[in-house]
Amino acid sequence: MTWGGWALAAIVPGLVSILAVPWVLYKMYPPEVKETPEAAAQAAAELKSLGRLSRNESIMTGTIVGLLLLWTLGDTMLDMSATTAALIGLGVLLVVEVLTWDDVKKETQAWDTLVWFAALVMMATFLNTLGLIPWVSNQMSEATGGMNWMVAFVILTLVYYYSHYLFASNTAHISAMYAAFLATAIATGAPPLFAALVFAFxxxxxxxxxxxxxxxxxxxxxxxxxxxxxxxxxxxxxxxVLILIWTLIGGGWMSFLGIW
Structure with a gap:
């Protein structure tokens, strides 16, 4: 599976999703304000009224740019994790007094998110550590054994998709279940590249x-x-909606490409 092969296999259902998903969501959950013709003029006027960048605004801008570089290149060039980079950025802003610790404490939503999201990630990790995820994988392998590969593949992909309710991270889910479900799908007769791409999508x-x-x-x-x-x-x-698009359009496109 190559980067180019992945991109080629995903481009058609991806483009359809870009068009379909916002439209469906707009119909399901329409915005309260649908037209804002004056927004551009108001934004330009507000920006003009702000005047030139202040000292603190310039430092904040430079810090954000620096963090983006560290998050992009720090791991490969400096062996620096994203967490370390974020703490350095926060430290800079506190030292030069662009932010105070009181400003940090006032971000109640951020602290709330940090605490319960960290707990969810930990819980998802322990589902794997304590054996639940391997047990589910083994059960699926036994349940789909002997089935026609297409039927087995549908079951495996749906279980893989909706088991994400148990996870608070894409990475945790992939690490715990991707290889096991892919191996099971291939064992039932699914084309290996096709199966690998579908689970990746x-x-x-x-x-x-x-x-x-x-x-x-x-x-x-x-x-x-x-x-x-x-x-x-x-x-x-x-x-x-996504399952429908990626099954019908994505499956047809990958068949056209000869992937399955």
Missing amino acids: ISNLFATLTHYAAGPAPVLFGTGYVSLGKWWTNGVVMSW
């Missing part, structure tokens, strides 16, 4: 399910604009 798509499904989700949910019930409802409906 799902490993991105299931990030829409819940407010803790992926790294950005808790931050977006923490803004408070979408209720928990609405998020989960939209998440499950969007999963049906």
Whole structure:
């Protein structure tokens, strides 16, 4: 599986998703304000009224740019983790007094997200450590043994997709279940490259399910604009839309490419 092969296999269902997902979500959960023709003029006027960058704004801008570079290159060039880079950025802002510790403490949503998201990640890790995820993988292997590979593949992909309700991280889910489910699918007769790509696609798509499904989700949910019930409802409906697109259009496109 190469980068180019992945991109080629995903481009058609990906483009369809880019068009379909916002439209479906717009119909399900329409915005309160649908037209803002004056927004550009208001933004330009507000920006003009702000004047030139202040000292603190310039330091903040430089720090953000520096963090982006460290998050992008720090791991490979400096052996620096993203967490270390973030702490350095926070330390710089505190030392030069762009931020005070009181400013940090006031970010209650950030602290709230940090605490419960960390607990969810820990719980997902222990599901694997204590044997639940390997047990599920073994059960699926036994349940699909002897089935027609297409039937088995549908079952395996659906279980893999919706088991993400148990995880607070794409990486944790992939680490725990990707290899086991892929091996099971191949054992039932599924084309290896096709199976590897489908599970790889799902490993991105299931990030829409819940407010803790992926790294950005808790931050977006923490803004408070979408209720928990609405998020989960939209998440499950969007999963049906994505499964339909990537099964019919994606499957047809990969068949055309000769992947299966």
